[in-house]
Structures are given as C-alpha cells and as structure tokens.
Amino acid sequence: MELRMKNLTKEFGGFTAVDHLSFTMENGVYGLLGVNGAGKTTLMKMLCTLLSPTSGEITCNGQEILGMGADYRRILGYLPQEFGFYPEFTVQDYLSYIAAIKGLRPMVAKRRVRELIEKTGLKKAAKKKMKKLSGGMKRRAGIAQAMLNNPRILVLDEPTAGLDPHERIRFRNLISELAEDRLVLLSTHIVSDVEYIANQILLMRDGRIVLAGEAQELIDSMEEGVWSLYAQKNEVSRLMKKYKVSNLKTGHDGVELRIIAGKKPAQDAVLCDANLEDVFLYYFGEKAGEENAEI
Amino acid sequence: MLRFEIKKIWSRPVNKAALLLLAVIVLTGSALAARDVVYYKADGSKISGFFAARRLRSEKNEWKGYVTEDVLKKMVKENQKACAQAESEDGALIARQGLSDLREWINTGLSGEGGYDYYLCDRIPEQEAASLYEKRLALLREEFAGQGYSQKEKEYLTRQYEKFGAPLYYGYADGWKALLDSQYLPTLMTITIVIIGFLVSGVFSCEFQLGADSVFFSSNYGRNRAIHAKIMAGFLVMTVVYWAAMLLFSLLVLGLLGFQGAGLMIQTNDHNWSCMYNITYAESWLLTMFGGYVAHLFILLLAQLASAKSRSVVAAVTIPLGLACAPMFLGRVPFLARVMNLFPDMLLRISAFLRDNIIYEIGGKAHGVYELLIPVYLLLALLLMPALYLWYKRSELV
Numbered sequence A: 001m002e003l004r005m006k007n008l009t010k011e012f013g014g015f016t017a018v019d020h021l022s023f024t025m026e027n028g029v030y031g032l033l034g035v036n037g038a039g040k041t042t043l044m045k046m047l048c049t050l051l052s053p054t055s056g057e058i059t060c061n062g063q064e065i066l067g068m069g070a071d072y073r074r075i076l077g078y079l080p081q082e083f084g085f086y087p088e089f090t091v092q093d094y095l096s097y098i099a100a101i102k103g104l105r106p107m108v109a110k111r112r113v114r115e116l117i118e119k120t121g122l123k124k125a126a127k128k129k130m131k132k133l134s135g136g137m138k139r140r141a142g143i144a145q146a147m148l149n150n151p152r153i154l155v156l157d158e159p160t161a162g163l164d165p166h167e168r169i170r171f172r173n174l175i176s177e178l179a180e181d182r183l184v185l186l187s188t189h190i191v192s193d194v195e196y197i198a199n200q201i202l203l204m205r206d207g208r209i210v211l212a213g214e215a216q217e218l219i220d221s222m223e224e225g226v227w228s229l230y231a232q233k234n235e236v237s238r239l240m241k242k243y244k245v246s247n248l249k250t251g252h253d254g255v256e257l258r259i260i261a262g263k264k265p266a267q268d269a270v271l272c273d274a275n276l277e278d279v280f281l282y283y284f285g286e287k288a289g290e291e292n293a294e295i
Numbered sequence B: 001m002l003r004f005e006i007k008k009i010w011s012r013p014v015n016k017a018a019l020l021l022l023a024v025i026v027l028t029g030s031a032l033a034a035r036d037v038v039y040y041k042a043d044g045s046k047i048s049g050f051f052a053a054r055r056l057r058s059e060k061n062e063w064k065g066y067v068t069e070d071v072l073k074k075m076v077k078e079n080q081k082a083c084a085q086a087e088s089e090d091g092a093l094i095a096r097q098g099l100s101d102l103r104e105w106i107n108t109g110l111s112g113e114g115g116y117d118y119y120l121c122d123r124i125p126e127q128e129a130a131s132l133y134e135k136r137l138a139l140l141r142e143e144f145a146g147q148g149y150s151q152k153e154k155e156y157l158t159r160q161y162e163k164f165g166a167p168l169y170y171g172y173a174d175g176w177k178a179l180l181d182s183q184y185l186p187t188l189m190t191i192t193i194v195i196i197g198f199l200v201s202g203v204f205s206c207e208f209q210l211g212a213d214s215v216f217f218s219s220n221y222g223r224n225r226a227i228h229a230k231i232m233a234g235f236l237v238m239t240v241v242y243w244a245a246m247l248l249f250s251l252l253v254l255g256l257l258g259f260q261g262a263g264l265m266i267q268t269n270d271h272n273w274s275c276m277y278n279i280t281y282a283e284s285w286l287l288t289m290f291g292g293y294v295a296h297l298f299i300l301l302l303a304q305l306a307s308a309k310s311r312s313v314v315a316a317v318t319i320p321l322g323l324a325c326a327p328m329f330l331g332r333v334p335f336l337a338r339v340m341n342l343f344p345d346m347l348l349r350i351s352a353f354l355r356d357n358i359i360y361e362i363g364g365k366a367h368g369v370y371e372l373l374i375p376v377y378l379l380l381a382l383l384l385m386p387a388l389y390l391w392y393k394r395s396e397l398v
Helices: A040-047 A091-101 A106-119 A135-147 A165-178 A191-197 A215-220 A233-242 A276-287 B002-011 B013-035 B050-063 B069-085 B089-095 B097-110 B132-145 B151-162 B174-180 B184-200 B206-210 B213-217 B225-257 B281-310 B313-330 B334-340 B344-356 B369-393
Strands: A003-012 A015-025 A028-033 A055-060 A076-079 A153-157 A183-188 A200-205 A208-213 A225-231 A244-250 A255-261 A270-272 B038-040 B046-048 B359-362 B365-368
Touching: A003 A040, A015 A040, A015 A055, A015 A208, A028 A040, A028 A191, A040 A153, A040 A183, A076 A135, A091 A106, A091 A135, A091 B002, A091 B225, A106 A135, A135 A153, A135 A165, A165 A183, A165 A191, A183 A191, A191 A276, A200 A215, A200 A276, A208 A215, A215 A276, A225 A233, A233 A244, A233 A255, A244 A276, A255 A276, B002 B013, B002 B225, B013 B174, B013 B184, B013 B225, B038 B050, B038 B089, B046 B050, B050 B097, B050 B174, B050 B225, B069 B089, B069 B097, B089 B097, B097 B132, B132 B151, B151 B359, B151 B365, B174 B184, B174 B225, B174 B281, B184 B225, B184 B281, B184 B313, B184 B344, B206 B213, B225 B281, B225 B369, B281 B313, B281 B344, B281 B369, B313 B334, B313 B344, B344 B369, B359 B369, B365 B369
Parallel strands: A028 A183, A028 A200, A076 A153, A153 A183
Antiparallel strands: A003 A015, A003 A055, A200 A208, A225 A255, A225 A270, A244 A255, B038 B046, B359 B365
C-alpha cells in the first residue's frame, strides 16, 4: 500500500492550510505531530476524500484517490477528531449501520461488529445507547467503526484527545494491535502517543511537513542540547525568557528546569538525553503552547 | 441501510411525539367533521354524528334514484306541502330534512342573477323547478360572464358544463360531503405536511448536526448507495405517514357517517352546483388525495434539498410551513391571487377549490388549474430526487 501526496495544496479563501506538501507513506504507523492550525486535520480530510485539494493530488498505489471513489473508500477507515454519532442508537446498531454504509454484507457485518465490540472492550455496553457512553467508550466505538471494513489505510485524527491516562494507554495499545499490515496515520499533538507507537513521525507546520523520520532520527536532528539545571525561584522568569524550557519542576530547594539550548545555559547545568517532547518544543518553539505540550 | 435511515428518524423522541400529535389531530378532526352532520328530532332537539347520519340516511334515501323532471316536481310539491302543514319555520325544517339536498338544488340552481334565495323552492311552480337541468347552462353562463374569464376560458367552461350528465343520480352522501366538502381535510393536509416536514427534517442534515458527516462521507457507500437510502427513507416516511393519516381520517369519517354515495356526482351537493369538474365523490377523493400527495412530495423534497444545502433542520421545518400557509394569505391580495393559485399549496386544498373553477389559458389553450398543477409538481418532485442526490453527493466537509 502506497499513499503519495504530490504538491498537495488546500486553500480556504486567502488562507493556505496545506501548502505544496509532497510525501509518500507505505505500510506502518505514521505519527503526525503539529500544533493546532498546522494543517493536520485538513490533510487528513483530503486523505479521506472529504475535501478536494486546491491543487496537487493524492494517489493510492498510483491511482488518484478522488477518481477511485468508492474503490478507495472501501479500503479506508477514518476516526475524525470530532467524532459524531447517532445518540439514540445502541453501540451495536451504530456499528451495524456503519458496517452497512461501508458495504459489508449482513452476515460479515454481524460477525465483524461482534468481533470489534469484543476487541474494543465494549461487550457490556453493546446494548447501551451511544449517548450514555463515557468519553473513552465513545472513542473505542469510534475506533471500532473505523476498523469495521478491515481498512488497509487507517486515518486517526486526535484519537486520544480528552481521554484519561488509563484510557489513553489502553487506546494506544489497541492501535498498535490493529496496526499490523496496514498504513496507519495518527494525528495528535500529544507527543507521548506517537512516541510509543509510531514507526515514522512527521512534524507538520504551516501546512508543510518540516521533518520526518523515526523518533531517534528526529532527536538526533536537533542542533541544540537538552540541559537540566536547578535554579532559584526568582531566576526562573529570566531563564524562561532566554531559553526554550521544556519542563519545570518545583522542589523545596528551588526549581528543576529542562532547557533546550545551543550552549550550556548555566555553570551547573547537566547535559541530558533529549526526548520527543524536546524535539516538539525545539521545532515548534513558542507555538507549542500549554495545550500543545500535553503529555 | 434503509432500515437504519428509518430508525434514525423514529429513534428521536421528538419525532415519536410529533407522530402521536398527528394521530390525535386526525382523531379530533374526524370527530369534528362527523359532528357537522346534524339531524333535528321531532321535538326540535339536535343530534349529530353517527346517530344523526343514521336518521338522515333513512330519510334521504327515500329520494334515492335519478332526479328526473318528475322527481323534481314531486319534491317541490312535497316541500310546499310540508311548509304549509308546519306550524313554524323550525317545524318545516324538521319535516323537510330528507329532501333538504334537493331543495337546495332548486334554491342554488334557479336563483339566477338575484343571488341565492333560500325560500325559492317554497314558492316556485312545479313546472319551473322541472327546468333545473335545462336552465343550468344558461344560468351558469350568466354567472361566469362577469368573472373575468378570457374567451378561451369561457369556451372551456361551457364545454365542461355541456358534459354534465343530467339527470343526476341522488342518494345519501353526507359522509363524503363531510369528508370532502368541509375545511377539515385541507386543514389536516396542512398540519400533516408541517409534521412530516418535522419528521424528515433530519434525514439530510443530521450527519452535519451530529458531526457524523466525516464517517458517513468517507465510507464506501457514503457518496452513492447511502444517499439513495436517505432519499428512500424520506420518501417512505412521507408516503406512509401521509397515506396513513389520510386513510385513517377518511375511514373514521366515512365509518361514522357512512360510505354510501361514493358514486354520486359532486354536484349533488349544492355547494358544488357550478363546479366544472364532472366527477363523482369517489373520483374527487382520489383526485384530492393524489393531489395532496404530489404537494407533499414536492414541498417535502424541496425542504430536504434546502436542509441538505444549509446543513440545518430549520429549512426543512420552515419550508413546508411557509409553502403550505403563506400563499393562502397572500392569495387574498387581489393582484397576487392569480399567481398564488399556481403555488403547490393549492394541491392541499383541492376538494375546497374544485368549485372555484380556476382556469388558466396557456399557449392558446385553456386548462383547469389542477390539470396543470398535478403533472407539473409531480414532474418537479421527481426531478428533485436526483437533484437532492447530486447535491448531497458533492458535499465537502470544511
């Protein structure tokens, strides 16, 4: 399975959401990282044929996806960021309906719905109305619907947003389990999600993919070091203005800071191993605000 | 898919409540329509509905058969005899209930230019009453002469009147009259279209409203068969609810007042004496119901198209309300009346407007308004289905 984006652009009025993006993906898990407004959702909507590009094209195994129409959608599974559902439907009805519009034959649909209800841990909630489910359960129903047609291309837009840590771990494990032999594109601004499960990480900014590679490659690409140091509380403000601070931890004796800098920021600073969060901060700088630095 | 689309509609509690409301309105409407049939007992007390219909049926059926000149003479004689014998006007009314319809034929049919005369039958010579059919065309010509018809339209009206088959066959038909000649049926049709508009308002907008659009349109059938299923679900709900409401209303009214009289010409009700449509009550029922169905299809498909475009339920609810009610009021403005008579709401009120003899001259040929409206709106409704499909299919999700 090869999904290729060639010079892909999407404009809304005067705003360019995706800007001449070219990239090729094959089977594996791709983590798409970027701040809000980077163009992740627009890119994903184009990959799911929900939006047509202003220019450029997306091909699947050499064929243009909009031209493929239903043939492309047959191999596609999509969990949108804003996952809407039919509140009065039970989980079973909801999944059966999605199976029907995905073109599964009734017998296959019945079996597949049963399998996915079990796999996503929704067996006890199968007869519950969708509106009665917790946030985590709704997300699980969302991944179940995306998986119904056993898609070769699975697109997950912010799948763990709003989930508690336990649900997020469970969800990540589920995605890892489902990722075998298919192309999974996972968009998030939660760094730890992609750190654990993505084979390839794509950093997106201003509608472009600015960097792509494995987690270690991205870490190695940083031209600055990550330093750990203790400072007095009254020094923190100055250091934050001067450096990119990826973490702060307040203790009895002062504050422990994790700083990204080209040279040693203080006499007692200690060089330490960088992680993906540092990469995120390094590349997105001030745009990686509080919300985007969720862990 | 179709099953789930229908389930989406009926799973909404508010839609269940709307359907229940429609059922209550049908029951209430049929009871009110039945109550319009009244009978005065010998002691002057009034009964209505089922029991009144039973008494009237027996008295009116004494005059059942072809109303020939001899029958008209006999009726006038008996009417005048009853008048003479009665001690009061109320007494005369009670005594003449069986021949009240025939009496009104004379009053309406022979009153002429002076306007309707309630007492005409009480004083008219028998021989003059016998000329009812003979004078019909001439008197109707006088009536329509001053109504602003074009020459072609007058010729059309004359041709229609000439086709009138005299003598008329008479019998009890108060059930059909209560059903078709009252305002309850048009009112019910207006309410039905608004309620069905409410029911189908979410068919094409619910995915957008609920945020389920991305999953829908990215699925295999999301831009083809699933849209067919939506169109079919809307069509089925419109069709089933409309016909269920109309059949229930008709069966209840006719069940209470009697099915008898289906084969009588609608002109046997004096209100329809000048009607140019030479049809029976059964044919009028079919025309009214089918026309109403065409109006429902057109207006509700248009509402669904607007809701698919606007991605909101508001259009689907307001369009039926607007199209069913607004032309009714705007039509009262004299210079707008001719235009408003071409609006689809006219199809919701066929039984009430048949007697108005609305004619349009198009391309040098005159047509009754319903000869135009039914095929035109049926065609437009059929065209709206592919339009709805194509519009929805091209939806982009920003």
